[in-house]
Amino acid sequence: MRAVRALALVALLLEVSAVLSYPREAADDGVLSPQDVGRRGEASMLNDRPIIGILSQEVPRSLRRAFGNYTSYIAASYVKYWEAAGARVVPIRINQPRSYYRQLFSWLNGLVFPGGSAKLDVSGYGRAARILWDMAAQEPKDFFPIWGTCLGFELLTFLELNERRLDRCKSQNQALPLEFTADGFTSRMFSGASKALLKAFMEQNVTINFHKYCVSPETYRNTSLSRNYRLIATNRDWDGQVFVSAFEHRIRPVYGVQFHPEKNIFEWGEKTSISAIPHWPEAIQASQYLADFFISEVRKNRHRFPSAAEEHKHLIYNYKTEYTGLIGSVFVQCYLFD
Template identity: 45%
Template sequence: MPRQVALLLFVVSFLHCEGAAVKDELPAADNERPIVGILSQEQSLYLHSKYPEENYTSYIAASYVKHVEAAGARVVPILIGKQREYYRELMKKLNGVLFPGGATYFNQSNGYADAGQHIYEIAIEMNLAGEYFPIFGTCLGFELLIILASGQREPENRVRCYSYTNLPLDFTSDFRSSKMFSGTTKDIIDILSSENVTVNAHQFCIVDQNLEAFNLTDDWRVTSYSDDKHGVQFIASIEHRRFPFYGVQFHPEKISYEWKLSKQYPHSLNAIKSNRHFMDFFVNECRRSLHTFGNVEEENRYAIYNYEAKFTGVLGSQHHDIYFFEPRGIPKDQNSISNINKR
């Protein structure tokens, strides 16, 4: 466990026991111009093969961008492989961060997991200082949140879990007292709990034993479960008890914005409106943050609008369109592409 992570977790644990830091009363959702950062991730071998000359460093699936924008926020891409100060300075201007799903590994240096660790630790510092800063993790992003909360990388605090289907949610008995679902209308809850409208696409998951093994149950509350193809009951939604950190194992963004036929994503009206709840909720949490850029010109320099999404669905990608970042050109050592993880 890195020394700084251990120290931070000790401070968080101490303040939790002493009842200090984050106030019980939530700040009002007064920010009508929220800006959400979305963390990019390493280029995959498959995507590299489609754009070999560009040799992009990282990417973000456009479905996440559209999902955030549909909830009334703008997006700033957060690049991987940067120094801690890059993330700190950017987070002072953002109102929240989304950890997207994907297929990268957590043990790659200067990648998605390292950037996520910087963001997670800085967000804790900000919330302890009285600044409201939310994080939302989807699928891989949710797993990363729990692994970071566990305070170590190896062995990773998650289990093998195979689910590539659409499932309902099995809500916990007290889910209505959670922040994520306290204000959710009955019709949305009924759809989520009785229809196969949550898209699952993962081979790892978090189970109760992962929380118990690292004493996380005091800090994290489970609000729903689902079952994988072998009957493993995995945590489908979760939230931190003190900080505005949230996670779902499924993919709400795919319902409206991903169209690969072989994936058989549900696109019914019920599926669309029930899955909209999650990003609408998160962006409303981001409205409680009053961080701002210095001016409109600075906002524009960082915005996702500076990049053009590429139509990758026609190339066979699971993502309909993708934003790519920081092209490196053809590597001098062609063998270096073997280090790029497979999708």
């Protein structure tokens, strides 16, 4: 009997010890403390609760006519795209005071400039982007990932050059494979892709383009873009004009693509009866790879909201989506902001 009791006592002590030594869950604010980091080891240096900001932009006329006089919007496909890679999203409003952007920058783990049709120089979209961009540039030791898609890609070049250096392109509803440069295969963006996935990127029409403007290789070579960015891939529009499809900053975690990876999974081209958006398995895998890559970068940032209440107040969950695909919008769903 004494032996049985002794064994039971040992088992109890082992159970208590296991509970005490097991990594604690995140605190109420959802962010690990330095003590948690130590307990969980080196892998816990990554932020497993990343939150990114997506910049909104002016509402197009079609949405205003259908839903009223909202001031800005974000296509829901961008939100769902990054959520599917394990991030949460905060909408960043346009035309706000600088203090608003400073606060969000200090709390967010990364930033996305989405596609759309806003002007780069005189829009609320462009002005807010400039403020956030300058904040990131002024803190070079702060690892703050930024991603630009289509218009957002063009915006990155505008922020770099301080001028609009775009050419006209005819690449509407055009699905293409990527034409990698030599740097493409060793780039941060694509070096983690499997051989099978790289083959899909190179041989299948897995990237969908919807743009009227583009950055030419000549503009890239003859400006500071070549000094600060690695050219990863190019493409040709319907007329055979070559344009830059993807690049990444040589030092900072800044990435841009002229195509729309989010559309492969979350947009269906309801505005037109014929859509070139690729939805086959390899196209989905290619799209998901890029989302996973960027969020893996975002996880390296350790910014945090000051409290759970502040975090919850800003999350996209506070807003509802509108079904915009049936009223002429190129987006199936949108978030609209007052």
